[in-house]
Amino acid sequence: MRACYELHKAPICHLQSLFSSSCFLGILLLVALVLLLPISSDACGAPPRYVSMMLQGGSNDVYQSGDSVEYQCRPGYMRTVPRLPVSSVCRSDNTWEPLQEACTKKPCPQLGDPTNGQVVYVNGTYQFGSQAHYVCNDGYYLIGTKILYCELSGTTVEWSGNPPQCEKILCKPPGQIANGTYTNSHKDTYEYNEVVIYACNPSNGPDEYSLVGESRLICSGHDHWSSDPPECKVVKCQYPALANGRLVSGFGKTFYYKTMVIVECLKGFYLEGSNTISCGPNGTWEPKMPTCVK
Numbered sequence: 001m002r003a004c005y006e007l008h009k010a011p012i013c014h015l016q017s018l019f020s021s022s023c024f025l026g027i028l029l030l031v032a033l034v035l036l037l038p039i040s041s042d043a044c045g046a047p048p049r050y051v052s053m054m055l056q057g058g059s060n061d062v063y064q065s066g067d068s069v070e071y072q073c074r075p076g077y078m079r080t081v082p083r084l085p086v087s088s089v090c091r092s093d094n095t096w097e098p099l100q101e102a103c104t105k106k107p108c109p110q111l112g113d114p115t116n117g118q119v120v121y122v123n124g125t126y127q128f129g130s131q132a133h134y135v136c137n138d139g140y141y142l143i144g145t146k147i148l149y150c151e152l153s154g155t156t157v158e159w160s161g162n163p164p165q166c167e168k169i170l171c172k173p174p175g176q177i178a179n180g181t182y183t184n185s186h187k188d189t190y191e192y193n194e195v196v197i198y199a200c201n202p203s204n205g206p207d208e209y210s211l212v213g214e215s216r217l218i219c220s221g222h223d224h225w226s227s228d229p230p231e232c233k234v235v236k237c238q239y240p241a242l243a244n245g246r247l248v249s250g251f252g253k254t255f256y257y258k259t260m261v262i263v264e265c266l267k268g269f270y271l272e273g274s275n276t277i278s279c280g281p282n283g284t285w286e287p288k289m290p291t292c293v294k
Helices: 019-034
Strands: 054-055 068-073 077-079 087-089 102-107 115-122 131-136 138-144 145-152 158-161 165-168 180-182 195-199 211-214 216-221 231-233 245-249 260-265 269-274 275-279 289-294
Touching: 054 180, 068 077, 115 195, 131 138
Parallel strands: none
Antiparallel strands: 054 068, 068 087, 077 102, 115 131, 131 145, 138 165, 145 158, 180 195, 195 216, 211 231, 245 260, 260 275, 269 289
């Protein structure tokens, strides 16, 4: 009777003799031979990632010892000189042969300072990813984009826009006011930091005009004055009558804008509030009139 383990002559046992002792030994021998075969295993995991480089083509899940991968520069980067190796091999100890970064950022064209201004590179370079900030000299203002970015443009890198310009700061005439005027009112334009001073005209009535607001306006930006024009109007406050008190300073018959007085309480009373008040722009005392409490 033939032995079932003579695999070269009888590789498969008949179903009816499957559980015979000789056939069972043949199956065990076959399993042993399979277990003795070289076992395939993954030698390396995914290839390492680099800041300036990326894999050519796609990445596999399984790499065997001796497999190699090729890297190329990422968009916005170029090869370093002298050239460094850009291929890595899966080693027998399940690690990838280490590589150095072989690429560097591409530079954008160097920008020149604008007339009456300067360009400042935020990180000190004009390479891919850098920013260029534009600043105008004192007395000038920026026309255009203040910040440019060195960014990808196809296969190269370029600045995100055209450089801005620095123009001279000028102001249009400030506003005219009723019952008043300002210095150099004949001019059509005013230079940066130029000052105009407002004043009220003489009054034709019994009460004088008061200048309410800032009398000095400065051309502080392009078509921008330091404050709104003032007003020329009659501002009067009532006599500062204080019950159980009296006026001790600032005597007068008429109390115009910014007139200051000092009050005090009579004996036996104490003051609640400020003893110094002035006539405000709305014709009321500021802070409000104090009171004398027994």
